[in-house]
Amino acid sequence: MSVREYLMPRSVPEAVGLLERHGPELLVMAGGTVAMPLINEGISLPERVMSLRHAGMDRVERRGDVLAIGAAATLSRLLAQDAVPLLSEAARHTASWSIRNMGTVGGNLFTPPPGGDVAVALLALDARVRLAGPRGERDLPLADFFTGFMTTVLASDELLVEITVPTAARETAFIKYGRKHANTPAVVTVAMALERRGGRVGVARLALGAAGPHPIRATNAEAALTGAILDATTIGRAAQAAAAECQPFTDGIATEWYRRRMVGVFVRRALESL
Amino acid sequence: MSPARHVVGRSVARSDALGHVTGRTVFTTDRAFPGLLHLKVVRSPVHHARIRGVDLSEAERVPGFVRALTHADVPHNVYTILGLIGVEPEEEFVLAVDRVRYKGEPIVAIVAESEQAALDAVARVKLDLLELPAVFDVEEALKPGAPIVTHWGNNTFMYEGHPCRRVRFGDVEAAFAQADHIVEGRYDTKPIEHAPTETTAAIAVPEANGRFTVYTNTQALYFSLDNTSIILQVPGNQLHFVGGTVGGGFGGKVDVIVEPLATLAAMKTNRPVKYAFSRQEEMQVSSTRSAWRIYMKDGVMADGRLIARKVTSYADSGAYSRQTPYALTKHAANAAGPYAIPNVSIDAYCVFTNRQPTSAMRGFGITMASFALEVQMDKIAEVVGLDPWAVRFINAYHNGDMKPHRKLVEDATLIETMQAAARLVGHELPDAFRTMTSDPRPDRGA
Amino acid sequence: MASTIVTFQLGEREVEVMVKPMTTLQAVLRYQLGQTAVKEGCRQGGCGSCTVLVDGEPMMSCLLPIEEVAGRHVDTLQTALPADAADPLQQAFIAEGAFQCGYCTPGMLLVARALLDRDPHPTRDAIIDALAGNVCRCTGYTPIVAAVEAAARARGDRDERGR
Numbered sequence: 001m002s003v004r005e006y007l008m009p010r011s012v013p014e015a016v017g018l019l020e021r022h023g024p025e026l027l028v029m030a031g032g033t034v035a036m037p038l039i040n041e042g043i044s045l046p047e048r049v050m051s052l053r054h055a056g057m058d059r060v061e062r063r064g065d066v067l068a069i070g071a072a073a074t075l076s077r078l079l080a081q082d083a084v085p086l087l088s089e090a091a092r093h094t095a096s097w098s099i100r101n102m103g104t105v106g107g108n109l110f111t112p113p114p115g116g117d118v119a120v121a122l123l124a125l126d127a128r129v130r131l132a133g134p135r136g137e138r139d140l141p142l143a144d145f146f147t148g149f150m151t152t153v154l155a156s157d158e159l160l161v162e163i164t165v166p167t168a169a170r171e172t173a174f175i176k177y178g179r180k181h182a183n184t185p186a187v188v189t190v191a192m193a194l195e196r197r198g199g200r201v202g203v204a205r206l207a208l209g210a211a212g213p214h215p216i217r218a219t220n221a222e223a224a225l226t227g228a229i230l231d232a233t234t235i236g237r238a239a240q241a242a243a244a245e246c247q248p249f250t251d252g253i254a255t256e257w258y259r260r261r262m263v264g265v266f267v268r269r270a271l272e273s274l
Numbered sequence: 275m276s277p278a279r280h281v282v283g284r285s286v287a288r289s290d291a292l293g294h295v296t297g298r299t300v301f302t303t304d305r306a307f308p309g310l311l312h313l314k315v316v317r318s319p320v321h322h323a324r325i326r327g328v329d330l331s332e333a334e335r336v337p338g339f340v341r342a343l344t345h346a347d348v349p350h351n352v353y354t355i356l357g358l359i360g361v362e363p364e365e366e367f368v369l370a371v372d373r374v375r376y377k378g379e380p381i382v383a384i385v386a387e388s389e390q391a392a393l394d395a396v397a398r399v400k401l402d403l404l405e406l407p408a409v410f411d412v413e414e415a416l417k418p419g420a421p422i423v424t425h426w427g428n429n430t431f432m433y434e435g436h437p438c439r440r441v442r443f444g445d446v447e448a449a450f451a452q453a454d455h456i457v458e459g460r461y462d463t464k465p466i467e468h469a470p471t472e473t474t475a476a477i478a479v480p481e482a483n484g485r486f487t488v489y490t491n492t493q494a495l496y497f498s499l500d501n502t503s504i505i506l507q508v509p510g511n512q513l514h515f516v517g518g519t520v521g522g523g524f525g526g527k528v529d530v531i532v533e534p535l536a537t538l539a540a541m542k543t544n545r546p547v548k549y550a551f552s553r554q555e556e557m558q559v560s561s562t563r564s565a566w567r568i569y570m571k572d573g574v575m576a577d578g579r580l581i582a583r584k585v586t587s588y589a590d591s592g593a594y595s596r597q598t599p600y601a602l603t604k605h606a607a608n609a610a611g612p613y614a615i616p617n618v619s620i621d622a623y624c625v626f627t628n629r630q631p632t633s634a635m636r637g638f639g640i641t642m643a644s645f646a647l648e649v650q651m652d653k654i655a656e657v658v659g660l661d662p663w664a665v666r667f668i669n670a671y672h673n674g675d676m677k678p679h680r681k682l683v684e685d686a687t688l689i690e691t692m693q694a695a696a697r698l699v700g701h702e703l704p705d706a707f708r709t710m711t712s713d714p715r716p717d718r719g720a
Numbered sequence: 721m722a723s724t725i726v727t728f729q730l731g732e733r734e735v736e737v738m739v740k741p742m743t744t745l746q747a748v749l750r751y752q753l754g755q756t757a758v759k760e761g762c763r764q765g766g767c768g769s770c771t772v773l774v775d776g777e778p779m780m781s782c783l784l785p786i787e788e789v790a791g792r793h794v795d796t797l798q799t800a801l802p803a804d805a806a807d808p809l810q811q812a813f814i815a816e817g818a819f820q821c822g823y824c825t826p827g828m829l830l831v832a833r834a835l836l837d838r839d840p841h842p843t844r845d846a847i848i849d850a851l852a853g854n855v856c857r858c859t860g861y862t863p864i865v866a867a868v869e870a871a872a873r874a875r876g877d878r879d880e881r882g883r
Contacts, residue, residue: 297757
């Protein structure tokens, strides 16, 4: 059966209300780049669909010392901002121009495996996510958002409404390794953000994509970097740690074995680029 | 001659250029017909099974359902695409009868008022299938006890009573005994999907005079017309096929897959019917280039001369023949390569497995032979200590040489092509190779 | 279920269509508005043959519910470039042999047009990045990139002459 109703709420409270009223059978859609292919192919046959494009969740703006990204802001909008260069870089390596004009930053957190690449950059930037539901709003680190393979802490009556990242400058690097030059799923993605004090690494954040059930922080590699000088020895140690601690998988794009080796290669290259 | 005919030596714009850059070229599914019906197919979800029953009752209740077509509705339900050129036996069903042999094999066609209704009805058809063991590897398929895919009892296409295409020239075993080196290799290729940007499609339209006009993006308009005529048991002059605009084919639109069912549905409903593959069907159900496994054993002298080549090839035809038996014939005629080898033995098998049926794709039968034998030439060069150019010049065939399948070489150009390639890349050839020609060898004559 | 009326701008004219909910912009353009230059290669957003410009931005029409373009401006190849192929982009595609089967061509032309409108002298890398969402199975892409470069030069020359 075809869709009976296409809802376009004009505010977050209205969207939350509709979700509460219609329950889990309501298909929630932002950019449509994941949901529409399933609907077009007859795999997903929802009766009711809700669009988040008009609910006031699509802005990207500075707010104090953070960049506030509406969950329904397009990847193109993220690409265009200059407050956080790492996010621009990640958006540039995601999908294609047309898809970036439609796909959203929030949607990138729910991209099917091997997963969204902007999400990897957000994780390296200590992003926080804001969720809204009938019981109110809650705010938590992105690092606590993912719980497993295609699962998150988002309750069935909640919506992801905003993502925030600090705008404080850091040394950053982003490498997405795919089989094609562009518009390709990741073999592995590496995003890092460092602060150095007196030549030594103060704060190290290293996030990996397509190297686990969801974007992960390579905490052993981060520990190897913290307090160290970024020389060849440190870099080698960190790359090895990342390759050892990640949990990659085999799919149609790459094998677990290859992904693990590439984590080591591209963590090294990312660190060398700083 | 009028100036308009003086085109030799001039650059002339393609006749479809204007249409392509203005978006006005009409591709098959760009056509609109009032009352158009949509045909979608119920496909086997498993690789190999006996069909015990098909329940259409829920599907028939979907709003917009018009009718279903089963094998009983198809006047001549069996066809081999190559039957038109005398290749036997007939063995592929338009709609499955009591067995399915590959995942995706068509079982029932559903015709409905909208594509959505057709998809919905397809999803509600209930299949009662008894799964059978399946085989997916060419050599596994030839072992005793392997699941049998065909209806004639073994998993190979029979060539005049033999399970493979055979070429015998000279005595390879005697030559191996004399050779200074034996160089062996196993070469595997994978199926390749043509993935044209436009999917396979046909629209069949009943005309007022009782004929049917079929708009199709087939690469093989006459094959399609003639096969449809045989399958539907109507004279060819009742069918008017319109085609020629193909959004990418590469050999993937030669299998006469959508026209017979679309036309049958138009006959049964007296309305225009569109049968277009979704992208998923195009990628997972439509034919691919065959996967190939080639074993090559070469006998080589210390001076680089190839004196014997033994080839055993297995092509994975998938569950049905399509064009693959023909590919094996071409393969057998070319597997020795453009080289003069006095002793050659080739066994080329067309093997059936429970994979997607494979068929034509650019250079089919030959491309993978070239891959295998050219890598062999490089290996030979390494073993005897010559450079890869030398090994090829030394062994290149000349006009007047006899090929292993008993055809005289004419218009040989390997030598000249290599010389041109060497010039292009700035590779300095020794005089003997730089001045060599494909002329007949003095000692062999014409 | 009830149909709705959606109004939007298609090229120069305002159009009004009656549609079932969530009919895609692709289906509306192809089957109700005669815009068959909008092609139907995959319906997954993966091939780019359905590319249209919405308020000047390239988008995949197969992934856009028609309700999302209410009140907005949509261009297809048929509304964006002239029917006599006089635009430098069209001329360049012909001259460079930038098509074989022609199925990807409408999408390629629209994205190229959107690129040149923003960046009149794009680098080769910028052209390749812009076209990354459009699949061609025939040409190997090289003549398409060459055609966009040639069109950029021709447009530059034309603008020079216009001064």
